[in-house]
Amino acid sequence: MRTLYHLWLDPFSRKVRVTMAEKGLEVLLTIESVWEKREKFLELNPAAEVPVLVEEDNTVLSDSDAICEYLEAKYPEPRLIPVDLYEKAEVRRLTGWFDKKFYKEVGELLLIEKILKQLKGVGEPDSRIIRVAQKNMHFHLKYICYLTDRRHWLAGSSLTLADITAAAHISILDFMGDIQWRKYEGAANWYARVKSRPSFKDILLEKVPGIAPSDNYKNLDF
Amino acid sequence: MRTLYHLWLDPFSRKVRVTMAEKGLEVLLTIESVWEKREKFLELNPAAEVPVLVEEDNTVLSDSDAICEYLEAKYPEPRLIPVDLYEKAEVRRLTGWFDKKFYKEVGELLLIEKILKQLKGVGEPDSRIIRVAQKNMHFHLKYICYLTDRRHWLAGSSLTLADITAAAHISILDFMGDIQWRKYEGAANWYARVKSRPSFKDILLEKVPGIAPSDNYKNLDF
Missing domain, CATH: 1.20.1050.10 (Glutathione S-transferase Yfyf (Class Pi); Chain A, domain 2)
Structure with a gap:
C-alpha cells in the first residue's frame, strides 16, 4: 500500500493529500513527528520534512511539488496541471x-x-x-x-x-x-x-x- | 528582445540566468528595484518579486520554477530536467x-x-x-x-x-x-x-x- 508521511495542519501535506484524493489514489496516512529526527525517516528524507510519499513500487518521493508533479505525470486523470x-x-x-x-x-x-x-x-x-x-x-x-x-x-x-x-x-x-x-x-x-x-x-x-x-x-x- | 527583470545577488534571478545561458538564449537584463513597487512592474508580477521574464511574444512569466520549467519545455536542448x-x-x-x-x-x-x-x-x-x-x-x-x-x-x-x-x-x-x-x-x-x-x-x-x-x-x- 502507498504510504504518505504527513503532519496535522501542514499545508504541504494537505496539498498532496487533496491531489491524491482528486485522482482517486488510495493511501495509508502515517503521522511523522519530524522533530524527533527518527533515523528510518531521515533515510527517506534527509531534509526531515513531510510530506514524504512511498509508492507501491517503493519509489520514495519528497517535496510537495516534486510529489504532485510526479503524480500528475503518472496518473494524469483528472488533469490538475494543464498541458498548454x-x-x-x-x-x-x-x-x-x-x-x-x-x-x-x-x-x-x-x-x-x-x-x-x-x-x-x-x-x-x-x-x-x-x-x-x-x-x-x-x-x-x-x-x-x-x-x-x-x-x-x-x-x-x-x-x-x-x-x-x-x-x-x-x-x-x-x-x-x-x-x-x-x-x-x-x-x-x-x-x-x-x-x-x-x-x-x-x-x-x-x-x-x-x-x-x-x-x-x-x-x-x- | 526577451527581457529578464532581476536583482544583484538574488539566487532566484541567477538560477534563471544560468538556465538561459546553458540553453544559449539571449536576454536583455534589467535591474528592478522591487521595493519601489513600480506600477508597471506590479502589472507584470503582483508579487513584486524578481525574476520576471518577458518572452519575445510578450508572454510574461514569474516564479523561478515556473520560468525554468517553461524554458525547459520550450527549448529542450540541452536537457536540464530529465525525462524519466x-x-x-x-x-x-x-x-x-x-x-x-x-x-x-x-x-x-x-x-x-x-x-x-x-x-x-x-x-x-x-x-x-x-x-x-x-x-x-x-x-x-x-x-x-x-x-x-x-x-x-x-x-x-x-x-x-x-x-x-x-x-x-x-x-x-x-x-x-x-x-x-x-x-x-x-x-x-x-x-x-x-x-x-x-x-x-x-x-x-x-x-x-x-x-x-x-x-x-x-x-x-x-
Whole structure:
C-alpha cells in the first residue's frame, strides 16, 4: 500500500493529500513527528520534512511539488496541471505564490505563534507578529478576490493544483478561525467550492490532538 | 528582445540566468528595484518579486520554477530536467531543497544581515543570526559532499536544474566569502565544475554597487 508521511495542519501535506484524493489514489496516512529526527525517516528524507510519499513500487518521493508533479505525470486523470505551456506556468506561478510567499508572510507566522508554541509549551503567542501576519493575509485574500473576479478557478476555467495549494494553506487559517470571510466575498465563494469537493472531506474531519477547530471550519455553507 | 527583470545577488534571478545561458538564449537584463513597487512592474508580477521574464511574444512569466520549467519545455536542448519520472522528481526535490530549505536556513539570513542592512542603512548585522546561519550552512555543505561522493552531479550523472539552483544559492555565499571551502572538498570540486562553465561567467563578473566580492569569488581554481 502507498504510504504518505504527513503532519496535522501542514499545508504541504494537505496539498498532496487533496491531489491524491482528486485522482482517486488510495493511501495509508502515517503521522511523522519530524522533530524527533527518527533515523528510518531521515533515510527517506534527509531534509526531515513531510510530506514524504512511498509508492507501491517503493519509489520514495519528497517535496510537495516534486510529489504532485510526479503524480500528475503518472496518473494524469483528472488533469490538475494543464498541458498548454503558458497555462502550466500560470499554475506553477500561483502554486509557488502560496507555497512560498503566502506561507512565509502569513501561514507559517500564525502556525508558529498560535499552534506550535502551544504544542511545544514554549511561551505565549506574540501578538505583534500575529498582527503583522493578519495584515499580510488581507493582501493575499484580496488577490484571491481579484483572481476569482476574472476566472472561475484561480488559474483559469478549471480546478488545478493552484486551487488545491491555495486552499490547503487557507484551510490552516480557517481551522484557527483567522479569516473574516464576510470581508472577502469572492474568496469565500471560491473556498466554499473547493471545500465542498469530496477530495477535501478528510481534511475537514481531521482531528488535531488538543486543539479544536474554529466553529466554521467544517461548515460548507459559511 | 526577451527581457529578464532581476536583482544583484538574488539566487532566484541567477538560477534563471544560468538556465538561459546553458540553453544559449539571449536576454536583455534589467535591474528592478522591487521595493519601489513600480506600477508597471506590479502589472507584470503582483508579487513584486524578481525574476520576471518577458518572452519575445510578450508572454510574461514569474516564479523561478515556473520560468525554468517553461524554458525547459520550450527549448529542450540541452536537457536540464530529465525525462524519466523518478529522475525528474529527484531534480525537483533538490531544486526545492535549495530554493526553500537552504534559502530559509542560510542564504536569506546572511543576505539580510550582511548585505540588505548595509544597503538600506538599517542597523548593524546581528552576529547571533549570522552564527546560526553559518552553523546551518555546515549541514547543507556536508549534504552536497554526501551527494557528490555518490554522483557526478547533484541529481545524477548529468548537470541539471538542481546543480544550477544549488550553485546559484551557493554563489551568493561565496560572494560574501562565507564558505571555508577547504573543509568541504567534495562540495568545492563540484562548485568549481559549475563555476567554470561558460553559463556562469556573467554571474562571476557581475558588479554589485558598493559591495566588493570576496577574493575567491571569481577564482576558478580556489
